[in-house]
Amino acid sequence: MNKSTIELLGRLHECHPVKVLFVCLGNICRSPAAEGVLKDIVAQHHDEANWIIDSAGTGDYHIGDLPDHRMRVHARQRGLELNHHCRQVKEYDFQKFDIIIGMDESNMVNLRRLAPMPEDEKKVMAMSQFFSDTSRYDYVPDPYYEGAEGFELVLNLLQEACLNLYNKISSK
Ligand code: 4NP
DSSP, X not given: OOHHHHHHHHHGGGOSSEEEEEEESSSSXXXXXXXXXXXXXXXXXXXXXXXXXXXXXXXXXXXTOOSOHHHHHHHHTTTOOOOOOOOBOOTTHHHHOSEEEESSHHHHHHXXXXXXXXXXXXXXXXXXXXXXXXXXXXXXXXXXXXXHHHHHHHHHHHHHHHHHHHHHHHTO
């Protein structure tokens, strides 16, 4: 975990509830899955009052759509129903959310460009910051042009990262 992530997590002390936005490119595969995975962990801990969780995309290709059918099927096999409707990330999200988590480096670059104030860039961090130290990955790969393995890999990475995120933030 890098220094700016540790500082960002430290600032969440004053945030009740903690407001988390997950961001990817299309908002139909990775980020709505991250939203569903973290909401499920929060529900298992009966901790809904302490969290606001949403997702959005940097692109505008799928606005209004449910998550990609393949992602919904793979998530359902793990007991997760993904019902988010795609939306594009906007400047006002930097006011609304305490922490904005990108799935890959391109998401992070686009988010930093969108940040209305230099201070707001400090809310942006990478999902990989919550991967285990032994992970072979340093980003959440885009599964859109991949087969079933790509969707399973994304869900494995997100389930590990969201559990680490939940434990780190809720023990703050
Ligand atoms: P996501 O995947 O960023 O994980 O939602 C993608 C979904 C759609 C497209 C690209 C990536 N697309 O080009 O339409």
